[in-house]
Amino acid sequence: MCRNIRPLFNYDPPSSAADMEAAALQFVRKISGYQKPSAVNEAAFLQAVADIAAATATLLDSLETSAPPRDRQAEIAKARARNAKRYRSA
Numbered sequence: 001m002c003r004n005i006r007p008l009f010n011y012d013p014p015s016s017a018a019d020m021e022a023a024a025l026q027f028v029r030k031i032s033g034y035q036k037p038s039a040v041n042e043a044a045f046l047q048a049v050a051d052i053a054a055a056t057a058t059l060l061d062s063l064e065t066s067a068p069p070r071d072r073q074a075e076i077a078k079a080r081a082r083n084a085k086r087y088r089s090a
Helices: 017-032 042-062 072-088
Strands: none
Touching: 017 042
16 A cells, blocks of 8 residues: 555544545545546546545544554654664665
8 A cells, every 4th residue: 555644543633634635645546546637537536535535534533442642743753763774774
């Protein structure tokens, strides 16, 4: 799957509508093969992004967990540390 799609559930602060729309856009780009659709396909492309973003919001609102929320900045720092280690050895 696309590396730019990140987990959105159980973060403090919660994922925003912009985060969900960005993930939906990446998903639609991946499965359609279009970075930017042609004019004839643009309406279908944008509708798919809106539908997937709405489904994502519904899903995230419905999920429950007993785990404490993750800190977004701490997760970013961990990912950067993993990447530094991975690319240093390459």
